[in-house]
Amino acid sequence: MRFAAEYVLPLRWEHDRDLPELTHYLTSLSAVIDVTVVDGSPSALFAAHAAAWGDRVRHLAPTVTTGANGKARGVLSGLAVARHELVVLADDDVRHTRATLAAVVAELEGADVVVPQNVFRPLPWHARWDTARSLVNRAVAADYPGTYGVRRSALRRTGGYDADALFENLEMERTVRAGGGRVRVCRDLFVARRPPTARHFRSQRVRQAYDSLAQPRRFAVELALAPALLALRRRPAGLLAVLVLSVLLAEHGRRRDRGAGIFPRTSALWAPAWLAERAVTSWVALGLRLRGGVSYAGRRVVRAAAPLRELRRARPCRAPEI
Template sequence: MRVDAEYVLPLRWHDDRDLDELTAYLRDLSRWIDVTVVDDSPPDLFRAHAHAWAASVRHVRPVVERGANGKVRGVLSGLALARHETVIVADDDVRHTPETLAALVAELQDADLVKPQNVFLPRPWHARWDTARSLVNRALGADYPGTYGLRRSALPHGYDADALFENCEMERTVRATGGRVRARRDLFVPRRPPSARHFWSQRVRQAYDSHAQPARLMAELAIIPVVWRLRRRRGILAFLTLAVIGFGEIGRRRTGGGAVYPRSAALWVPVWAIERGLCSWAAVGLRLRGGVPYAGARLRLAATPLRTLRLRMTDAAAHPRRERNS
């Protein structure tokens, strides 16, 4: 069954070690949906990709040049070139099935942005570690996945390509324009885990995302001071550890997660919490130095506050001529 939508995959690779696996996925994907790969890889890799994918997908260079976040430029380029109003945006490690694509497209009949839940398959140790972050997000509300269903008209002016936490920036921009955002925590989309080396390289960058959520940032910054203060009070520390595991278990069981996440998943939450506490302080240091290093520049903005985005939209509506001339 083929769905009436566009699949946009922003890509920037520096090696082709996973080319065969991605090529096989794109070959299958092209039988279910129209696919556009926006490829910002170096010229030699771009040519290799063009040769490998010519028969399956539309393979293009980015057409949007403004903004330091290359992934956002890729998404915005894909939206500009999409042949359909309904778009599925997905990272290169996401592995949709015909069923997950159809479910997202169906949800977009009465929503503007739909966020499913990614789940790592397979699950090496570092994927289990990072799954703890998803459980915490699920317990607090919803996770930020590597794939979204989106109506192009929900982002008439795109979203800020200088924001590091690009998924949060996209969600907030849709909300600011009056769009309907829906979380499908029970729609599980497989995702291939990163290498252990890439996992370690993302620890501080992911912690920096919390600068977009001040209350959460304050809680994460408090973790290490609290643990240090209670270091000799083992009974209290044991109680807090069990409470943190219980919190993760709430996220694991929420909306069908118990059938997908292994029973041991919540045991990783205390490990993740200590890591996040340490990396949050490192992220504060990066912010004081101008932001997170990214592609030769520094990104200071995590994501724009929703209130600020709404004020901008209101101002643009009140002064359309100024908006056109800006």
């Protein structure tokens, strides 16, 4: 069965080390779903991608050129030309199967945005570290994956979303909510994701902390971590209690919505490492915000994501039409 849906992949590569593997993946996808790759890579790489994929994949350059967030520009460009109402958005490191595509498409029958749960496969040390962040997110609300299901009409009604926002996933979700759309969080819809390199993982630490600026209460808690840990440095029992609580919180996230069968049993034990990281990087992120924003893809981005109340007041959206 072929899905009546579109798979949109925004891409910008500076090298082609992973091209054979991605080509194999896209070829398998094209047998069951229409695939569009919006490719902002340099011209030589763009040409190599076109040659590798041929007519199995619709391969386009971005048409939305304004906005600091290249991924958002790619998503909006892909949505503008999507051949179907139901769209599966996915980063280049996401690896859907026929089963996960079917689940996302089925969930879109009753929603405008579907939010699956990514899981890293394989699991090097830095992917285990970042998994702890996902588990904490699952415990308190939901994680923010690299793949979404979207009804094209939901974003057409809002005119798209702001491509200047750093936390573009949250910006898209909030924009759809502001337009009266339905967002369905599926914490038990697990989609594999290839981990980044250790070097790329390190480069993401402050940027991910900067995303929390879009959630002021969460950011306030994260800013409080460093003072709290410093205050407890001479109270080993108190410090141990905080670290144990972080593990218990992550373990709750691991067990929530069938996660215990997916995430390894040791996953929650990495929560103290992530907690210590965020205690430092949240203050770095605040400093960058006070100095005019965070550097992202060679540009400086100020806003993480707009508040929902602001998006509701600002309708219709000022973002590029799709």
